[in-house]
Amino acid sequence: MAATLRPPKQVLLLHALRSLVYHWVGGSGSTCCLCPLGETYLRNLEEKLTQNKLILKEELRTLLHLCTSRDDVELAKHVIYRYHAENRNITLGEYKFGPLFVRLCYELDLEDSAVELIKDQHLQGFFSDSTSFNILMDMLFIKGKYRSALEVLIQMKNQDLKFNKDTYVLAFAICYKLNSPESFQICTTLREEALIKGEILPRRASCFAVALALNQNQVAKAISIFSQIMNPESIICTNLNIMIHIQSNMLKTLIDILKDATEGNLSRFVKRHVFSEEVLVKVREKVKDVPALLAEFDELNKKLHRSGQVTAYTLDALLCHTPSDRQSYTVLLNKRTVSRRTFQPLSQSLWAE
Known part of the structure; x- marks a missing residue:
């Protein structure tokens, strides 16, 4: 009869631990320290x-x-x-x-x-992998450590790792927050390289690029980027378009845009353009020296407020706002609130892990 093979103690311990990690059974609920x-x-x-x-x-x-x-x-x-x-010299496989x-x-x-x-x-x-860099850049961005996030981005670029859509959104957002000639140049270079490769950039990434160009007073560049955004119907695009017209001194066209947004008996089911209060204040500041345009703007501004088409969110807040989960209400109720790794309560920012 063949001898019975017994696994070593280290292997038995490993299997026991993995059983605890992956198949947790609820108890008193206290999981603050290791067993x-x-x-x-x-x-x-x-x-x-x-x-x-x-x-x-x-x-x-x-x-x-x-x-x-x-x-x-x-x-x-x-x-x-x-x-x-x-x-280091061994292929580590898919893990x-x-x-x-x-x-x-x-x-x-x-x-x-x-x-x-x-x-x-x-x-x-x-x-x-790009996932490691994306998670870290996201964490640094949330904490306002934009310079460190840029260093991580440059490290990723130097390693010649492929950028995915999330990477471009994070990269352009970091450059936008830094708001310097250097970050503008980095953003422009990354965008041009992506277009040469035939990649389609996310609308959100392009919006950050437009906002950065406007902040750097590169209006022509902002117009060029904005013109390439497909389906520019979001609230962010609407307000960026207004900012482009302000900085381009296209005041008459600007008033016409606001007028189109207030006219028509649209059904309540039809999505209306919404404008940031901050942006509208800038419009008024721009037209204040032209009495005819100022009077027309004030009237349009009142209509926009009455119809609920004005938000208190600033353009920066709109740009950096995390989109809401589009999953069904039932799925949201069942969303995890406990980490699969430590079984401790997850913070709100990790619910989408």
Whole structure:
């Protein structure tokens, strides 16, 4: 009779931990710290690092799912360096550790740790996907760290990683927020390269590019970009169009646009143009020295307010507003509120993970 093969203790521990991670059973609801088994697993990995032992792919993956604190992430960073050094010349297959680590930093508000690793040349190839960079740029953008976000974007560009639609939106939004000649040049270059490749840029990305051009007083460029936006019927495009007319001194056409928006007995089911109060104030400032246009504008402004076509949101707020989820109400009710990784409550910003 063949001898019965028993898996080593390390493998048994790994399977037990993965069972806890992926098949959580509700209890008292307290999940603020690791269970003893998890703590044992982390200490075992620390010993493997000290003893210079080989780090396995499954061990790293399990570790990233178990991290719940800054100290755990510090351990994960050391394990990542060791793992990458041992496997840098090996094709890692379809599994990507980059997004898992960056999402971990996202949940724990440790963006500096993610920036540190993603920019480290010793980890070249570990973050070999656009998802890792997109998550990190999004996190930095939300926290107002636009310069760091630009550095991550440049790092992604230098690694020659493919930009997807989300990347372009984030890239142009970062450049818009920085609002400098340098960021305008970067935005222009990225846009021209994308068009040469035949890529179709998202409308939202183009809107950021138009707004940046206007802020840099590059009106001709703003007009050129705006003319290439397909279906410019959104509230953002409507207000950008008004800003273009203001900065181009096309006052008569500007008044005609507002007049068209107020005329006609449209059904309440027909979408009406909505204007930012901030933008309308700028219109009035522009026409105040032309009495005939000022009187006409004031009348149109009253009509727009009466018909509910004015919003208090600024143009910047409209540009940076996160679109609402278009899923059904039932799906929204069933949306996850607990992390699949740590089983702790998710913040609002992570519900769409």
